Amino acid sequence: MREGKLFLCREIRCKYNIAYYECDKKGDLRLVSLMNLLQNTAQRHVAKQGWGIAAMAEHSCIWLASKYAIKINRYPRANENIRILSWVSKAEKLSAIREFVVEDAKGSRLIEVVSKWALFNNVEKKFADIPEEVPVTKRTLFVTSFAQSKCKREDYGRKFSVCYDNIDCNQHVNNSIYLFWASESVDKVFRKCHSPKKIMISFRKEVVYGDEISVKTQIDGSSTIHQISSADGRENARVTIEWVSNDALTQV
DSSP: OOOOOOOOOEEEEEEEEGGGGGBBTTTTTHHHHHHHHHHHHHHHHHHHHHHHHHHHHTTTTEEEEEEEEESOOOOOOOOOOEEEEEEEEOOOSSSSEEEEEETTTOOOOEEEEEEEEEEEETTTTEEEEEOOOOOOOOOOOOOOOOOOOOSSOOOOOEEEEOOGGGBTTTTOOOOHHHHHHHHHHHHHHHHEEEEEEEEEEEESOOOOTTTTEEEEEEETEEEEEEEEETTTSSSEEEEEEEEEEEGGGGGO
């Protein structure tokens, strides 16, 4: 897919300062903001390798994240300087595993993420081969099968309308919005006192502008399963969250 000399950029390190508008009422980085920073880091990495958004558009392809497994030790705070490291730990014909580490200014590990990505051809409407030249760094943060249980009952439910600002340049709802929908589909009192410690996300069907979304939530103690579906009954995504009290997150 790529012509010319290959620029091997096996790992990228991006520095960010957490803005106040990226944080919640506690001053912690919002989950939506975290997802956006991860996506930005991944996009900067593939762009350096020659497989960025513009280069893939020439082949009618887009990068899609299909799964995320997230472990949070501590949330970055407003005005904190952080660094996000990312690399591809495994590449197969139709998918690649991308890993992320979020560190504070002292190098302490705040968040670990393992994700699964694919290339999708918008014209042929099918998945495309991952470029064979993608450099792989055989370093794994943790092993995950991305397995999730089904939502067997509805203990809590919410509905959302997909608005214009939910849509990204791929013409569908951005990945970060699904996590927002899931984390808001719990009791308000519980949400105010708890924060996600571990998160698993699987994207199944795209959501577009004007869709009506329902979130079915199953609550088992400090764990929740969220089934995100369209009005026609299609399951669009599934999110599993392990919650802890706000003061229980490690202060690294």
